[in-house]
Amino acid sequence: MKKLKTYYLHLRHPTTMERKWIFPLAIGSIVSLFLLFLTTLTSPDGTPLLPLYRYYSSYSAAANVFVESKLKPLPISAVPPPPRFAYLISGSAGDGNMTKRTLQALYHPNNQYVVHLDAESSPEERLDLRNYVTNHPIFNKFKNVRMITKANLVTYRGPTMVANTLHAAAILLKEGGEWDWFINLSASDYPLVTQDDLLHTFSYLPRDLNFIDHTSKIGWKEFQRAKPIIIDPGLYMTKKADVFWITQRRSVPTAFKLFTGSAWMALSRPFIDFCVWGWDNLPRTVLMYYANFISSPEGYFHTVVCNAQEFRNTTVNSDLHFISWDNPPKQHPHYLTLDDMQRMVDSNAPFARKFPREDPVLDKIDSELLFRGKGMLVPGGWCVGSRKNGTDPCSVTGNITVLRPTAGAKRLEKLIGSLLSNENFRSNQCI
Numbered sequence: 001m002k003k004l005k006t007y008y009l010h011l012r013h014p015t016t017m018e019r020k021w022i023f024p025l026a027i028g029s030i031v032s033l034f035l036l037f038l039t040t041l042t043s044p045d046g047t048p049l050l051p052l053y054r055y056y057s058s059y060s061a062a063a064n065v066f067v068e069s070k071l072k073p074l075p076i077s078a079v080p081p082p083p084r085f086a087y088l089i090s091g092s093a094g095d096g097n098m099t100k101r102t103l104q105a106l107y108h109p110n111n112q113y114v115v116h117l118d119a120e121s122s123p124e125e126r127l128d129l130r131n132y133v134t135n136h137p138i139f140n141k142f143k144n145v146r147m148i149t150k151a152n153l154v155t156y157r158g159p160t161m162v163a164n165t166l167h168a169a170a171i172l173l174k175e176g177g178e179w180d181w182f183i184n185l186s187a188s189d190y191p192l193v194t195q196d197d198l199l200h201t202f203s204y205l206p207r208d209l210n211f212i213d214h215t216s217k218i219g220w221k222e223f224q225r226a227k228p229i230i231i232d233p234g235l236y237m238t239k240k241a242d243v244f245w246i247t248q249r250r251s252v253p254t255a256f257k258l259f260t261g262s263a264w265m266a267l268s269r270p271f272i273d274f275c276v277w278g279w280d281n282l283p284r285t286v287l288m289y290y291a292n293f294i295s296s297p298e299g300y301f302h303t304v305v306c307n308a309q310e311f312r313n314t315t316v317n318s319d320l321h322f323i324s325w326d327n328p329p330k331q332h333p334h335y336l337t338l339d340d341m342q343r344m345v346d347s348n349a350p351f352a353r354k355f356p357r358e359d360p361v362l363d364k365i366d367s368e369l370l371f372r373g374k375g376m377l378v379p380g381g382w383c384v385g386s387r388k389n390g391t392d393p394c395s396v397t398g399n400i401t402v403l404r405p406t407a408g409a410k411r412l413e414k415l416i417g418s419l420l421s422n423e424n425f426r427s428n429q430c431i
């Protein structure tokens, strides 16, 4: 695990990696290898054996103290505190049940959640989701799930989608307390790892990294996206209507460089602060520019992050998703089914899309990757209830900072290790 952080530190301060680091690093690697060996000892359902895991943590902490007393302090503590994620899960008409299911699969008491069903969904459906959120005993206990009850009108491909994302981010900044990454998902996304896997792996990462798939090679998009001017009626009408095109075209901006990429991302708290507070004018100018841009969710954050000097070095060029595109890509990705299961696992990605509602592949993911029973929350170290008689182990809560990662953490570590490797990390930033 320490490997992950050293990749980043090395790339960030190459000159500080002198000989004096070799000894602590070697010790660290030996310890990590030993730990890796311990974590491979898992019970049949894939959950690591807890006593070993505890032993592992205290062992490595002790090793680190020993190293620190003799040499310069290590910049990283052995068991960094787990991060917190802030999720937006949004859907439209008919997505109510899937929004609940995705929320259950992503739940952890230390995270923050905003759910939103847009104005196309019926009031009954929104009320049903609201009742679910307000009456759930665990959500009630931790008060970390909220619903945007005054639904926004969201036009797919239009700037109202970006406005909705910024709205949720602003709510999370105001009411969500401490969190480290903002993750934007829809009701047709689903996780492929448990929250403990994600929290465990991300606890070793610098908190300022922004996971965003992007490129400046806009190619055909220059003519079909950057030059046309669109209007999104969702900004000023009460009924939904598709975007429309203005006959006049505009030239490509010279005040900033355009970037484009996937609409799915995990953005750092400092970057969300930068975008929402707007003390620098860049996020605001770019937002106004994107108000007339088709498919603005695939460009707004990408253009801001790469044009801001203080953030471009924090980008990791990935959307952390498994998405199955046609070649060449069409507007919509393939729906994922049971046939895609192996490819999803092999991708090591923590999330996948897009899933048909209540597809059997989701049941397989629940049982094989998330160890989650129907209608229950995804289990983690904080769930200490019994599994007997089909009761939800998470109905009894233990210490919520205890993480119990599963095999998913190893897959995720592989992905992050490759994204932060010398070959991939710096060379793919804002290119």
Ligand SMILES: *[C@@H]1O[C@H](CO)[C@@H](O)[C@H](O)[C@H]1NC(C)=O
Pocket: 094, 097
């Ligand atoms: C949502 O699920 C409930 C049962 O859990 C079912 O009665 C209802 O019809 C579902 N709604 C939709 C829109 O599928």
Ligand SMILES: *[C@@H]1O[C@H](CO)[C@@H](O)[C@H](O)[C@H]1NC(C)=O
Pocket: 090, 091, 161, 162, 165, 184, 185, 186, 187, 263, 264, 296, 297, 298, 300, 301
């Ligand atoms: C955020 O999530 C939604 C899914 O509801 C997606 O369609 C949208 O494009 C995402 N990205 C942004 C930047 O809003």
Ligand SMILES: *[C@@H]1O[C@H](CO)[C@@H](O)[C@H](O)[C@H]1NC(C)=O
Pocket: 309, 310, 311, 313
């Ligand atoms: C970003 O990285 C480049 C190249 O490594 C470096 O020259 C620049 O100073 C860095 N910028 C910031 C703000 O750290």
Ligand SMILES: *[C@@H]1O[C@H](CO)[C@@H](O)[C@H](O)[C@H]1NC(C)=O
Pocket: 388, 389
């Ligand atoms: C489990 O169910 C059985 C019969 O359905 C019942 O006799 C038993 O008391 C239940 N156990 C618990 C722990 O609820």
Ligand SMILES: *[C@@H]1O[C@H](CO)[C@@H](O)[C@H](O)[C@H]1NC(C)=O
Pocket: 399, 400, 401, 402, 403
């Ligand atoms: C919870 O667990 C952490 C270690 O994971 C420990 O430091 C803390 O003291 C525990 N809290 C309680 C209330 O037991």
